[in-house]
Amino acid sequence: MISFHTNHRLLLVAPALTFALLTTVIAILPAIYENRLYPGDPDRKPLPADVARGRELYIAEGCSYCHTQQVRVDTRRPVGPDGRFPPLAADARWGRPTTPADYADQDPPLLGTQRTGPDLADAGGRLPSPDWQFTHLYDPRLVVPDSRMPAYRWYFHTGDERAEGDREVLLPASVIEQKGKGFRVFAKRDAQALVAYILSLKTGTVPPARSGAAPK
């Protein structure tokens, strides 16, 4: 007889077991299945050292709390001539919809759940200039006046503080006008890594094949 209100052993086991079983069905098995279905590129090379370091910094600074890497797909509309569903109307500006194969080689992928700042799935494709990225990282409001992004000034040296391995940032004319000719900014190694990572984020127009192989 089922007697949860008097049998504490049953009450200990049954709810927890129900939760664990449902979790297996709704989360664990689908996750394992999905990773088998999209195993990633078998010939994948490890990320270049600076891109890998940049990804670490992206996570350390919590960039995903404001930046998604996820362009949503509208499965309610008819498929286009390429046989794929179009992006969600609100997301079309960020490029083609991201697919499972896009995330296959990422551990963990950085989809994000909030888009206070722009989506970065195709950041390298949209804004390929490293100097723009450096200037923006140093002080976003120098290039985007209404930006709310934090300024990551500690990733840079200014003036005569330049150190070994620094890279001088080619500031846009508007910034030099604003700050004066003597204003110089040098990106430290970590800033270079972070920008290398951001520029590596490119989706192109065609998603990778299910196997993870690059599109032809």
Place this chain on the structure above:
Amino acid sequence: MKIPVGIKVFVDAAGVDPRYARLVHRYVLSAAVWLLIGTFAGLLDAFRYTVPELLELPWLSFGRVRPMHTAAVLWGWASLALLGVCVYVVPRSCRTTLHSLLAARISLWLWNAGLTLGVIAFAMGQNNGNQEYREFPIFLRLGPVPVPVVPLLAASAILLAWNFYKTIAKRSVQQIYISNWFMLSAPLFATVLVVVGWFPGFNRGNGQPIIQGWYMHNAVGMWFTPLAVGATYYTLPKLLNKPIYSYALGVLGFWTHIIFYTLIGTHHYIFSSLPAWLQTTSIIFSTAMMVPVWASTGNFLLTMRGERSAMRISYSLPFVLVGAIGYGLASVQGTAEAFKAANEIWHFTDYTVGHAHLAMVGFVSFLVWGSIYGLVPRVTGKEPNVELVGAHFWLSFVGLAMMFVALCGGGHARGVGNLEGDSFMEGIRTMAPYWVWRAVGGSFMALGHVIFAWNLWSMRPGAFVNLMQPPADGQ
């Protein structure tokens, strides 16, 4: 007619073991400290939406403070406060004493130690891949030395589950009251959450968002919700001195909760690259979730029906009333957000942040405050200043309302703008005034939390409790 509450509380607390009184109070006091840390972390980031240059310190930058805020209020404040209420409710409703005071004390300090190390990890830029609500790294790396973080929290939860189980096992009444169903299960659910959430195998590729959606949803739904609902099933009848409206509704709520909540996770990834069947399942069960929600909310509201005079003289019942309604509203809103037509507008905007605050403050925190103000004096023998409790109530209520309207209103406006083809920066300018109001609302709440912490301090076990002889039955 004014019931002399003070005398009732004094009589209740008269026979309490002073060590037990101190233990309960330390749980909730620790929780209040984490609430202050979490609130001011949140407030700092809230003001940065208006003044991005505020406090430019590398280890307190926006993205490092964000997980400090959520971890401190979720795993610090709400968790410890609810566990403190459990430490009170489990033995009392079983008419026995807590199985082990020492084990409960160890659990408290393990939990506090894990949280402290976890927050240090965030400041150092160490987190578990920005995966929301499971950012604590398994190990904090101090130079070459790995210091456990998540294992401390897990050990604490397992030790507490064992402690509650042993307490329930030696109960002096035959029946196990419904509160204990929730309170015994929640630490076990948490154990499943920790094991699956930090297991390395499937947290990669397109499998990761499946686990992340499940984790995010159930960290709230299978930990805070059962604990807060379980606490209210005890506190509300106790404060009103009458049985709960329907015990059967409570049982229905318990089982449907476990089944429906578990299947909803993917509704955080509608229109994503996740399998369509998972998205559809999550939308269907987001609707089914209304069953356990209204079983509990309805049960609480029907228990409170016709109790206006009690509501007027009690300083704890108004918190329970707001919390019960908050549970219903937050859940209805959550269900609506899962529908595709709404998700298209609201997802990725501050609307979600407004929803999260309604759930964690308007539902969980208000119910916890009701339980703390209602129960802690019964164990410490000291009541807070009623005017200050009122100040806490109104500051929290008005502050939350401002924040909720600002975030959901602004999020909706920005979402509609996105669909109408606003440029990205137009969206930012749309949100700008709403972000100011959010920070103002947050400031009200922060002030309320400071007053709450003071009220809790004024309820600390006094010397007179120690003079009381423990009666034959211990607590």
